[in-house]
Amino acid sequence: MRLSRAFLPTLKETPAEAQIASHRLMLRAGMVRQTSAGIYAWLPLGWRVLQKVEQIVREEQDAAGAQEILMPTIQTADLWRASGRYDAYGPEMLRLKDRHDREMLFGPTNEEMVTDIFRTYAKSYRDLPRNLYHIQWKFRDEVRPRFGVMRGREFLMKDAYSFDLDYAGAQKSYRQMFVAYLRTFALMGLKAIPMQADTGPIGGNLSHEFLILAETGESQVYLHKDLLDFDVLSKPVDYEGDLSATVDFWTSRYAATDEKHDAAAWAQVPVGSQVSARGIEIGHIFYFGTKYSATMGLSVSGPDGKPVVPEMGSYGIGVSRLVGAIIEANHDEAGIKWPDSIAPFKVAVLNLKPGDAAADALSERVYAAFDPDAVYDDRPDRAGAKFADADLLGYPWQAIIGPRGAANGMVELKRRATGERVELSAEDAIARIKGA
């Protein structure tokens, strides 16, 4: 994308309302614009990142055997009356009436709807197990939305729902999602730690939150250092195999949020392994047995012909929130430092003197090697502004091309994450970026 034609607007001033780094940087980098309290439009740079995050989530859900669907945003109140949650949900639910005065709502989650869909089709034990997920915009009418996309009202969530014949099957589904979550977050360069959690309005008796550590986290967390040191991606995973050992590794070491913190158990962790920090929740998984299947009349015929009420779980990832969380974990004073896997563009080509024949030719050459995964700063602006924008927007690589270097075919390559700079021939610079 040529910046002279792109809609990648950056702001010079830090907006006053932004209290945390990710919110500040997303506004300054022109990733999002608030259209009303807690509701954001995603501008081209932000939208590219959101799509990359979404795609990593999708691919790991598919790998784990979940199947993608898309449920609508608007639901009927009757569906929620059937589960008893319509009155219980409170003012965070955005309620509305259609032109025929029917009570509807903008879905904050989809346990009821997916159970209703599944019961229409599932008739026999042969139709189990299944895990259905979707990635859809949700609405929760927070009384005080804040922290940008970290606590918005309209937000993008991946929610999966598993249906199993019995408890053992449901535990297997739970472990599949547990491991899929570890891998999903690791693929984004995040160290997410599963912690036992309260189940809240979803219900059930087994639940883990996944949190990353960040100074601006909303919860205090306590964990064993081993969990931070473990490399989730070092081995491939067989989702159909036995995942107990992996789950046991994580659940046998201490990790808890404030809510669940147990001073006696914490005292057993060697002092040198105790890590206490702030954490941001990015995922939450629940096993809740037959809570929804029983109340909503989902039943299949078992292998012996008798009716069986399936066991269920649900599994959420805050996809739009993740964009903020990733920035909280990857930034410095100058701006964002995108992990390679979710960078909006891999390379920014900074032409320091558009109009200079050598600089133009070399810039076009490097740009062509990476287009459409590159931006080309061909604007007639001063070099300092280009450096500042590239650092702010956080492209993993900057290929800096000035008239003097260009005359000798040389490019200055900057790695955003480390600040490392090196002067290379165009050919070597391209090879270095491609090798990374």
Place this chain on the structure above:
Amino acid sequence: MRLSRAFLPTLKETPAEAQIASHRLMLRAGMVRQTSAGIYAWLPLGWRVLQKVEQIVREEQDAAGAQEILMPTIQTADLWRASGRYDAYGPEMLRLKDRHDREMLFGPTNEEMVTDIFRTYAKSYRDLPRNLYHIQWKFRDEVRPRFGVMRGREFLMKDAYSFDLDYAGAQKSYRQMFVAYLRTFALMGLKAIPMQADTGPIGGNLSHEFLILAETGESQVYLHKDLLDFDVLSKPVDYEGDLSATVDFWTSRYAATDEKHDAAAWAQVPVGSQVSARGIEIGHIFYFGTKYSATMGLSVSGPDGKPVVPEMGSYGIGVSRLVGAIIEANHDEAGIKWPDSIAPFKVAVLNLKPGDAAADALSERVYAAFDPDAVYDDRPDRAGAKFADADLLGYPWQAIIGPRGAANGMVELKRRATGERVELSAEDAIARIKGA
């Protein structure tokens, strides 16, 4: 995807409420399920098709120079008061109040919001031209939703908005979208005809609807046969070049809906070239000048430093409606016949005798050659049910593998579009499908 584990539920009975072929077939094929009047959940098969349609739309928008963003579904009433459309829009607008009693709405379109976003950032003529689009769920509270996804209430629309410095620029943007629409629909195997249209509530004085011909179309259309015979994809397009000749070809030949039909002009078309048929609208483009930029205070400084009010247009494609329209144009008594470019899966491998060693081995081999773009019918059902499902779901290719053929390494290959069947070695069958 192995059908023994997939959530691809088909219905044997034709649902009584479905009046047109696409609605009937989408329900029977388990592509969608109605969750309330005019609101649908997309099940795995339907969701795959919808994503393919969306991706073709996206790629051609990008090729034509438009830049993707994502605006939220919920908008403030104030934004619509600024343009004067809040009171004018009528009961099709889904209005609601949040917990603080602020008036909001579920967006039926985005002229106001995109103008508001753009005016925040665009300051100078150098920020023009730009074309911003998004693909987002919209809501129009139809009084009588019907025909399945063809006339739903919550529907997926691609809407693009162009901003130009002057009339000539706006006409160039209009032509870019005009040509992009022709190509987008052709890439889905559709013959879409642009026709002069009324501008309705969007406003402005230049507008074209794009329609495909289908018996169940909602409008009567009249057109010159040349337009049906023209091959849109025969030449590559240069979106930055002069597109006038292409647009002139289409606009100089007669094509009109009932509303705009002109008997005198129609009489000038040679009788042998007159085509009169029913049509389904799948896209609509508008030039409306400064209607929104002027009322909403969008202004940039021109090359001479004086303020300029940008000229705008908007360009819509009914993405979810297209899925229905494509089925209307591609089906027979037995079911859907997907064009290759948007088929949910390219191949269905029908194992007529799961458990037979030769049939299993050969089925796995063919399946592995196309996974994940194939389904494998490994269910313990009778052959007739598998044939019927594969025809209904409309995969372009069926690889039919029975124990007798498998013993000799032979596959019966069926092309759904033509019904043609041929017996081939597995190797040749795989090559034939790959070559297509």
